[in-house]
Amino acid sequence: MGTVNTPALQADSPRSVANKSDRQRLLRAIRMALSIQSPAVRRNTQTFNRNRYRATGLLPDYEALKDQARQIKERSIANLPQLIAQLGKTVRERGGHVLLAAGADEACGYVRNVCVRHGARLVVKGKSITTEEIRLNHVLEAAGMEVAESDLAEFILQVADEQPSHIIAPAIHYSRERITALFKRKFQTDLALDTGEELTKFAREILRNKFLHADVGITGANLVAADTGTLMLVESEGNIRMTSLLPPVHIAVAGVEKIIGTRQEMAPFLELLAASGTGQPLTSYTSFLSPPLDDPPFALPGKGRKPREFHLVLIDNGRMRMRDDSVFRETLYCIRCSACLNSCANFQTVGGHAFGGETYSGGIGGAWEAGTGRLENARFSELCTGCSRCVNQCPVRIDIPWLNENLRNRLNSASETFLTSGILTTMTGAPEVDQPAPASKLFFGNYHQFAEWGTRFAPLANAIANWGPARSAMERWLGLDRRRSLPAFPGQALVRAAENEPLTRTEQPTARAVLFADVFTNYGLAHRGVAVLRLLRKMGVDVVVSESVPEGRAALSQGLLATAALYAQRAASLLDHYLDEGRDVIVLEPSSLAMFRRDALHLLENQAQFERLRSWTFEPLEYITRLIEKSGRKPQEFFDIDRSTVGTRLFYHSHCQQKTIGCAAPTEKLLRDIGFDVVSSSVECCGMAGSFGYKQDFYELSMAVGEDLFQQVRKAEEDGGPRALLASGTSCSEQLHAGMNREVLHPVELLAAIVRSSGE
Amino acid sequence: MSGLIDAFEANARRAVATVERIASSPAAVRAAVARVVKDSRVIVLGPGEFLSSELMDPLRELPGLVPQPSDEMLSTADAGISSAFAGIASSGSVCIAMGPPLAAAVSLLMPLHVVLVCANRIVKRPRDLFDPACLGGEALKRNVVLITGPSATADMGPLVRGVHGPQRLQIFVLE
Numbered sequence: 003m004g005t006v007n008t009p010a011l012q013a014d015s016p017r018s019v020a021n022k023s024d025r026q027r028l029l030r031a032i033r034m035a036l037s038i039q040s041p042a043v044r045r046n047t048q049t050f051n052r053n054r055y056r057a058t059g060l061l062p063d064y065e066a067l068k069d070q071a072r073q074i075k076e077r078s079i080a081n082l083p084q085l086i087a088q089l090g091k092t093v094r095e096r097g098g099h100v101l102l103a104a105g106a107d108e109a110c111g112y113v114r115n116v117c118v119r120h121g122a123r124l125v126v127k128g129k130s131i132t133t134e135e136i137r138l139n140h141v142l143e144a145a146g147m148e149v150a151e152s153d154l155a156e157f158i159l160q161v162a163d164e165q166p167s168h169i170i171a172p173a174i175h176y177s178r179e180r181i182t183a184l185f186k187r188k189f190q191t192d193l194a195l196d197t198g199e200e201l202t203k204f205a206r207e208i209l210r211n212k213f214l215h216a217d218v219g220i221t222g223a224n225l226v227a228a229d230t231g232t233l234m235l236v237e238s239e240g241n242i243r244m245t246s247l248l249p250p251v252h253i254a255v256a257g258v259e260k261i262i263g264t265r266q267e268m269a270p271f272l273e274l275l276a277a278s279g280t281g282q283p284l285t286s287y288t289s290f291l292s293p294p295l296d297d298p299p300f301a302l303p304g305k306g307r308k309p310r311e312f313h314l315v316l317i318d319n320g321r322m323r324m325r326d327d328s329v330f331r332e333t334l335y336c337i338r339c340s341a342c343l344n345s346c347a348n349f350q351t352v353g354g355h356a357f358g359g360e361t362y363s364g365g366i367g368g369a370w371e372a373g374t375g376r377l378e379n380a381r382f383s384e385l386c387t388g389c390s391r392c393v394n395q396c397p398v399r400i401d402i403p404w405l406n407e408n409l410r411n412r413l414n415s416a417s418e419t420f421l422t423s424g425i426l427t428t429m430t431g432a433p434e435v436d437q438p439a440p441a442s443k444l445f446f447g448n449y450h451q452f453a454e455w456g457t458r459f460a461p462l463a464n465a466i467a468n469w470g471p472a473r474s475a476m477e478r479w480l481g482l483d484r485r486r487s488l489p490a491f492p493g494q495a496l497v498r499a500a501e502n503e504p505l506t507r508t509e510q511p512t513a514r515a516v517l518f519a520d521v522f523t524n525y526g527l528a529h530r531g532v533a534v535l536r537l538l539r540k541m542g543v544d545v546v547v548s549e550s551v552p553e554g555r556a557a558l559s560q561g562l563l564a565t566a567a568l569y570a571q572r573a574a575s576l577l578d579h580y581l582d583e584g585r586d587v588i589v590l591e592p593s594s595l596a597m598f599r600r601d602a603l604h605l606l607e608n609q610a611q612f613e614r615l616r617s618w619t620f621e622p623l624e625y626i627t628r629l630i631e632k633s634g635r636k637p638q639e640f641f642d643i644d645r646s647t648v649g650t651r652l653f654y655h656s657h658c659q660q661k662t663i664g665c666a667a668p669t670e671k672l673l674r675d676i677g678f679d680v681v682s683s684s685v686e687c688c689g690m691a692g693s694f695g696y697k698q699d700f701y702e703l704s705m706a707v708g709e710d711l712f713q714q715v716r717k718a719e720e721d722g723g724p725r726a727l728l729a730s731g732t733s734c735s736e737q738l739h740a741g742m743n744r745e746v747l748h749p750v751e752l753l754a755a756i757v758r759s760s761g762e
Numbered sequence: 763m764s765g766l767i768d769a770f771e772a773n774a775r776r777a778v779a780t781v782e783r784i785a786s787s788p789a790a791v792r793a794a795v796a797r798v799v800k801d802s803r804v805i806v807l808g809p810g811e812f813l814s815s816e817l818m819d820p821l822r823e824l825p826g827l828v829p830q831p832s833d834e835m836l837s838t839a840d841a842g843i844s845s846a847f848a849g850i851a852s853s854g855s856v857c858i859a860m861g862p863p864l865a866a867a868v869s870l871l872m873p874l875h876v877v878l879v880c881a882n883r884i885v886k887r888p889r890d891l892f893d894p895a896c897l898g899g900e901a902l903k904r905n906v907v908l909i910t911g912p913s914a915t916a917d918m919g920p921l922v923r924g925v926h927g928p929q930r931l932q933i934f935v936l937e
Contacts, residue, residue, distance in 0.1 A: 154917035197920075201918040201919070202918050202924070210837075213926070239917075240926035240927025269892035272888050272892075273887070283852060283854070285910065286912065288888075296860075302837070
């Protein structure tokens with residue numbers, strides 16, 4: 003990013019790109035984040051991410067806790083109107099006050115009036131993202147009050163005048179060095195502020211004084227129990243405890259979705275929230291308070307001791323509308339833990355000032371921004387590639403990619419239609435409801451149609467695809483970045499190539515299967531499909547190749563939901579036919595397999611059809627592992643490692659969606675069982691993520707994400723030299739090839755070379 | 763039982779608390795507390811709800827202890843002493859029940875927080891406190907805070923202990 007330092011291209015400030023309702027601002031925000039914030043964001047989110055895997059691994063009943071939490075949230079949101087009424091009654095009976103605010107103005111006005119009534123001059127605040135959403139500070143400051151943010155991250159943001167870049171660590175984009183520079187500049191101090199301790203002490207002293215003298219304390223709440231009026235408050239610094247304990251007036255501001263039925267129901271969240279968020283068994287302080295507190299408020303000499311007063315401000319601000327939306331209702335289950343941010347490769351690379359709006363960020367952020375504001379504010383959700391790594395990390399099992407695909411769909415519908423879109427609509431025959439989508443989305447969503455023609459005229463098409471003027475045109479009209487080499491169309495599509503493969507007839511096949519000719523393999527890396535055929539046939543499997551049809555993955559990732567549903571339905575019907583014949587379905591491309599195992603849940607009308615598909619579709623090495631297990635023999639009896647033409651040292655990168663559906667581990671295990679020395683990548687995603695990395699808008703980001711993977715390869719080769727590169731995904735292979743400039747094999751290609759014939 | 767205490771001790775250390783097991787006798791408790799607060803000039807003793815007065819009373823004679831501190835003194839005191847409602851083995855946390863005067867303040871305002879927890883009040887997991895049968899179900903009725911290590915932040919770059927709350931958390935398990 004060397005050019006960014008030139009004065010003409012001076013980086014934007016975070017505030018100037020907070021609103022990303024237009025595409026240009028999103029692109030500027032990505033450039034800003036890559037040039038300034040990326041190292042700190044990467045280090046901090048990846049630390050959270052590692053710690054979360056460790057902490058959730060220590061919960062013996064992690065999956066059951068997630069189920070419980072999900073059920074509680076489903077029940078609470080279903081009963082929300084009753085719970086709001088019950089909570090109001092509970093708090094009033096305890097002597098507190100409650101407001102249900104329809105929007106930001108009403109909420110802020112109420113808080114301001116309470117403060118004014120108490121003659122408040124100083125208001126101290128604990129961390130509350132909800133008060134960021136309603137822009138409370140501006141209203142209080144306009145009324146002449148001093149507002150002191152007491153969470154150190156919020157304190158930094160207040161000094162810097164920036165929006166949060168993370169749901170639980172709002173200043174995650176700041177390195178220690180940048181905080182030092184900021185404080186020195188803003189506070190004009192000569193104090194040494196060169197360590198975390200010095201900076202913390204400096205802020206602590208300022209804020210301790212504020213706590214002691216504050217007239218009003220404002221906090222958020224992680225959860226609120228309707229039966230007892232209990233607030234659950236999670237923190238590590240102690241500022242929320244100070245804020246709720248010392249001033250005589252406590253105002254808690256919470257979105258209505260934070261309400262659950264009972265205090266007892268807080269139990270599963272207690273353990274899940276800390277583990278999923280910071281990756282700790284518990285954070286330093288988790289308070290359960292049913293205000294107003296009995297303890298007398300703090301009073302320094304000269305200040306009269308006032309009685310305690312408590313106000314609970316519940317915010318609707320679009321949430322009840324989200325509740326009525328069959329798709330976006332799920333957003334309200336979110337407990338703001340940040341697992342979806344930290345497990346996201348794109349977020350790890352740019353953080354929430356690029357992958358986020360004015361308040362909310364990350365995978366879940368788009369749904370929150372759209373739900374509490376305008377749909378256009380969610381345009382940054384483009385940065386969700388649908389890699390699905392967040393899906394298993396969400397403690398309430400929200401299908402975040404699905405939310406973002408729906409946002410994309412609604413944004414597509416709201417977009418202007420250009421000439422190219424019109425032409426592409428005609429060419430692709432896209433369903434009418436998907437037609438207003440931009441040309442780029444129609445192209446990537448219907449890639450199979452172009453690939454089919456490309457493969458038919460492969461030599462010519464490949465030449466054109468790499469011809470300068472053609473690349474310029476594709477970049478201009480389709481957004482396809484010219485720096486990317488395009489996957490070559492094969493001389494022969496998999497379906498045709500399979501016709502020339504010898505059929506080994508076995509009297510009693512070990513299994514019967516069909517290889518689904520996904521479009522990425524069929525019109526791309528067809529030889530990998532051929533390798534699967536040879537491999538399985540040598541293992542005695544009666545395997546055929548299906549017709550090649552799109553399964554809807556590409557369309558889904560572009561938010562073309564009607565197209566995706568149409569394609570998914572067609573593919574499912576095709577495979578039904580094979581399943582009826584008793585064939586297991588092998589799917590080579592992990593993103594296609596994930597469609598059958600996961601995403602089709604949303605797209606197929608018949609749930610029984612989905613369940614059947616999910617149960618009988620397999621990743622090739624997963625399937626081979628089952629065959630070996632069934633045989634009762636050892637992997638070495640099937641595979642002869644000495645025949646490997648690439649040696650025994652491997653670096654294996656599994657596909658993001660493959661990891662999510664649990665199909666990465668079998669590959670790694672099988673390769674190791676055969677005797678290979680395997681180093682596996684630990685990145686969440688390679689950065690290519692299907693079409694994402696091909697897009698001109700996202701090329702730099704994609705390569706920056708890929709750098710983590712490339713570095714892992716280099717590190718793995720420090721001892722003992724090169725390793726053969728293996729990847730299971732089509733686009734992962736392209737990315738790894740682009741970064742390392744070396745051949746990348748699919749594990750099936752390696753296995754096909756070393757498999758023993760069944761007679762051997 | 764001793765497995766729970768071992769786990770509590772290990773996990774509290776992981777959370778950067780200092781933990782020591784001591785005998786549940788007035789002399790042992792007094793000696794242990796006196797040792798860790800010896801450099802503290804102003805000490806505040808919280809309510810001894812969950813300890814016998816036999817164990818608590820000798821602490822009232824610790825040098826530097828202020829019997830009825832003003833709020834001004836609280837804000838500048840050096841050490842606070844609590845008796846914990848419960849300990850939690852899997853997280854190494856102590857649970858402080860609030861309500862009586864000073865209970866919240868001594869666990870928050872001073873740089874050093876000393877906690878006395880009876881071994882038989884250590885539960886396995888945080889969520890156990892939400893079981894109405896656990897320790898009389900008090901954790902479901904009272905205002906409580908689960909404290910896991912000293913106050914901390916990573917907002918200033920590296921992890922720093924001692925932010926708005928205590929910098930040191932010293933736990934004594936009374937066996």
